[in-house]
Amino acid sequence: MPGFTPDTAQTLGGHDWLVARRVAAAERLAAVTWPSTSEEIWRYSRIDDLDLERYQPRPADQRSLAVPVLDPGLVAKGVVVGDLADLDDPDTVDWFGTCSDASPDAFTLLHDAFVAGGAYVRVPPGVVVDEPLFFEHRVGGDGLASFPHTLLVVGEGAEVSVVDRFAAHGAPHLCDIVIELLVGDGARVRYVSVQEHGPETWQVGLQRAHVGRDASLHSSAVALGGDYARMRTESFLEGQGGESDLLAVYFGDSDQVLDFRTLQDHVAPHTRSDLLFKGAVEDQARSVYSGLVHLRESAQHARASQTNRNLVLTEGASAESIPNLEIEANDVHCSHASAVGPIDDDQRYYLETRGIAPDEAERLIVLGFFDDVLNRLPVPALAGALRRTIEHKVSRLRG
Amino acid sequence: MTTRLVIEGLHASVSGVEVLRGVDLEVASGEVHALMGPNGSGKSTLSHVVMGRDDYEVTAGSVTLDGTELLGLPTWRRAELGLFIAMQYPVAVPGVPVGVLLGAAVAGRGGDPGGVDAAVQREAARLEVPAEFLTRGVNDEFSGGEQKRMETLQLAVLEPRIALLDELDSGLDVDALRDLAQRVVALTRDSQLGVLAITHYARLLSELRPDRVHVLMSGRIVTSGGPELAQQLEQTGYEGLAAEFGVEELTVRPPEPADPFADPGF
Numbered sequence: 001m002p003g004f005t006p007d008t009a010q011t012l013g014g015h016d017w018l019v020a021r022r023v024a025a026a027e028r029l030a031a032v033t034w035p036s037t038s039e040e041i042w043r044y045s046r047i048d049d050l051d052l053e054r055y056q057p058r059p060a061d062q063r064s065l066a067v068p069v070l071d072p073g074l075v076a077k078g079v080v081v082g083d084l085a086d087l088d089d090p091d092t093v094d095w096f097g098t099c100s101d102a103s104p105d106a107f108t109l110l111h112d113a114f115v116a117g118g119a120y121v122r123v124p125p126g127v128v129v130d131e132p133l134f135f136e137h138r139v140g141g142d143g144l145a146s147f148p149h150t151l152l153v154v155g156e157g158a159e160v161s162v163v164d165r166f167a168a169h170g171a172p173h174l175c176d177i178v179i180e181l182l183v184g185d186g187a188r189v190r191y192v193s194v195q196e197h198g199p200e201t202w203q204v205g206l207q208r209a210h211v212g213r214d215a216s217l218h219s220s221a222v223a224l225g226g227d228y229a230r231m232r233t234e235s236f237l238e239g240q241g242g243e244s245d246l247l248a249v250y251f252g253d254s255d256q257v258l259d260f261r262t263l264q265d266h267v268a269p270h271t272r273s274d275l276l277f278k279g280a281v282e283d284q285a286r287s288v289y290s291g292l293v294h295l296r297e298s299a300q301h302a303r304a305s306q307t308n309r310n311l312v313l314t315e316g317a318s319a320e321s322i323p324n325l326e327i328e329a330n331d332v333h334c335s336h337a338s339a340v341g342p343i344d345d346d347q348r349y350y351l352e353t354r355g356i357a358p359d360e361a362e363r364l365i366v367l368g369f370f371d372d373v374l375n376r377l378p379v380p381a382l383a384g385a386l387r388r389t390i391e392h393k394v395s396r397l398r399g
Numbered sequence: 400m401t402t403r404l405v406i407e408g409l410h411a412s413v414s415g416v417e418v419l420r421g422v423d424l425e426v427a428s429g430e431v432h433a434l435m436g437p438n439g440s441g442k443s444t445l446s447h448v449v450m451g452r453d454d455y456e457v458t459a460g461s462v463t464l465d466g467t468e469l470l471g472l473p474t475w476r477r478a479e480l481g482l483f484i485a486m487q488y489p490v491a492v493p494g495v496p497v498g499v500l501l502g503a504a505v506a507g508r509g510g511d512p513g514g515v516d517a518a519v520q521r522e523a524a525r526l527e528v529p530a531e532f533l534t535r536g537v538n539d540e541f542s543g544g545e546q547k548r549m550e551t552l553q554l555a556v557l558e559p560r561i562a563l564l565d566e567l568d569s570g571l572d573v574d575a576l577r578d579l580a581q582r583v584v585a586l587t588r589d590s591q592l593g594v595l596a597i598t599h600y601a602r603l604l605s606e607l608r609p610d611r612v613h614v615l616m617s618g619r620i621v622t623s624g625g626p627e628l629a630q631q632l633e634q635t636g637y638e639g640l641a642a643e644f645g646v647e648e649l650t651v652r653p654p655e656p657a658d659p660f661a662d663p664g665f
Contacts, residue, residue: 360507364495368495370494
């Protein structure tokens with residue numbers, strides 16, 4: 001049985017650069033101290049339950065990425081989409097790992113040691129891609145660990161929308177994701193990740209964006225599946241005037257744990273970031289939101305907001321919400337808000353006075369709660385399907 | 400068919416304090432009744448007890464609609480049977496626009512929600528509700544006046560048999576007050592709506608022209624009469640009236656609890 005060893009890292013295929021990176025990471029992995037809940041960043045997580053011995057790396061011959069077909073006009077303009085396993089363009093190979101190397105942890109290292117492919121998009125400067133690009137990461141498999149990766153390199157003034165869907169099924173399965181969003185100066189990127197794992201999937205992931213001068217990132221995360229599903233979402237505003245909007249919708253049921261760690265890291269002046277994470281938990285599910293807004297000394301005139309709201313729909317469910325600010329600049333605007341609570345009795349009563357039965361009232365209130373985030377999804381077609389999924393989760397509980 | 404809301408010997412407590420101390424009142428289709436009284440006399444409590452809010456404990460009496468006992472029924476069933484309340488402080492429900500709310504309300508009654516949008520549009524035009532208030536969550540960041548227009552719009556679309564209007568006049572300017580009162584009057588005429596209008600002030604009543612005026616003090620109706628009673632109140636005030644009827648306390652002590660519908664400020 002191949003384990004998480006340098007030998008396995010060697011045999012997973014791909015071009016030389018990828019193999020070399022993997023082997024180097026696998027060698028470093030042996031010296032890594034595995035995290036535990038005693039570290040603040042892993043507090044409230046289920047990291048202590050993880051038993052890596054239960055998994056082995058997914059074999060390289062199982063390709064699982066559905067890559068969108070690109071319009072020939074865009075190909076002519078130099079837009080490239082594909083699987084990272086096929087990537088051998090030295091200009092862009094250099095970008096691989098830029099974001100994860102800037103925010104490493106044990107799981108990005110594990111990812112680096114065994115990543116065999118992933119989604120790759122490159123948009124040259126000035127090129128506008130109108131239609132969203134959909135990537136389907138059908139990772140999974142009993143007793144396997146998969147390492148989905150997305151690398152998005154968007155040139156100066158370019159525009160693109162990308163949707164990743166991750167669905168890993170298998171008993172048990174470990175899914176270790178890295179998403180790298182490189183948003184060039186003046187570029188506009190809309191990114192959506194949808195996580196609909198099976199109930200026995202463990203996910204640990206990093207999504208990190210580096211946002212250039214006057215560039216904008218609009219990112220939405222939808223998290224619905226998994227046994228334990230953790231995602232770190234980071235935006236690094238390194239160019240003056242850059243901005244990021246980070247949104248998330250999550251809904252946990254049965255005994256799921258959904259775990260979010262966010263970082264809005266303002267380096268450059270006149271940068272703006274907004275964050276709105278909204279979630280619901282029912283049954284015995286738990287959610288964790290822990291986020292930091294970091295306004296560095298160099299980030300004068302920056303504006304940042306951070307909002308996390310949680311609906312706790314049953315007594316056995318719970319949500320943690322921990323917003324944090326670290327402000328080193330003296331001329332900035334910053335706000336944060338966080339809320340955890342059950343469905344509001346007054347709202348339910350109001351709807352009941354109109355003749356709406358309590359179950360239906362709660363369904364309307366929960367859908368309404370998510371409405372502002374769903375309406376801001378950059379790909380409106382996703383909102384309808386998501387509303388139905390959320391309705392199903394609510395009515396399953398109430399029915 | 401005439402519908403009759405009959406309140407008999409109603410006693411209710413909140414946090415162990417009796418706030419309704421034997422209320423008798425009857426409202427029939429097409430009639431307009433005004434319920435007046437000083438702050439803390441139990442007016443809002445009466446409307447929520449009739450509607451079935453579970454913060455109050457009913458200790459005696461009955462409330463029937465066409466002979467059906469309402470006490471013990473959940474709020475939504477009372478609404479289905481034809482009761483409606485326009486709240487003093489309507490509750491914001493983010494992400495639930497009024498059309499969605501009314502569609503669910505109509506579907507819940509076994510009606511066809513297909514006609515709701517057109518009815519909402521029609522009433523919005525009649526009540527001068529701007530389009531943006533139809534797309535936003537109901538009452539979400541609405542001003543007091545906008546909320547009262549939206550309550551009246553819901554009243555007109557749902558066409559209940561009996562409506563409790565809890566200070567429909569608060570937060571309204573004179574023109575808005577007239578518009579909303581005229582809509583209510585038209586409903587009493589065209590749909591035989593029965594109205595119990597709660598108010599401090601005679602101003603609303605000059606528009607609504609009630610058939611009967613009742614004065615509530617310390618959880619009891621101390622007197623009832625025709626429209627002239629409201630005019631008398633304007634002159635004597637509640638204290639003068641209390642002296643006339645030998646009422647020592649105007650309000651229940653302690654007064655009504657902090658309003659659960661007040662904007663929590665977030």
